[in-house]
Amino acid sequence: MIKDAGDRPVLSSGLQIYDNINSAGIRPIVATDFRVVETLNIMGVRPIAANTFEILETVNWMGIRPITTSGLHIAETYYSAGERPVASNIIDDSPVLMGYLD
Known part of the structure; x- marks a missing residue:
């Protein structure tokens, strides 16, 4: 169990x-x-993946x-700000x- 912001x-x-990255806690890199085909240096280094x-x-x-298409099942749609x-x-x-x- 991790006891950070609750169990x-x-x-x-x-x-x-x-x-691992030690940013806002230890975060694993899988x-x-x-x-990565390019990076942007906006608020840190941001990778741009191959399409x-x-x-x-x-x-x-x-x-x-x-x-794009996806297999994500849409449960409902909100019409606030688009x-x-x-x-x-x-x-x-x-x-x-x-x-x-x-």
Whole structure:
């Protein structure tokens, strides 16, 4: 158990840890086949990955944003500050989902 902001369970997994970052707590870096083609130096070094998804269309809302398909199940849609899809709480592949957070 981790006792940071309450009891949080730690589960075992088959993820291969490459390294750790000590930023806002110890954060593991998972080994991956993620291919970085460029970086941006905005609020730290931000990687830009090789394009691995098909872009269906783009919207120009606070910059050009790509729209692609996904297998994400949309539970409902909010119409506050634009149309915002809300996914269900059922997570099929949590490591992939957690990879989007940062």
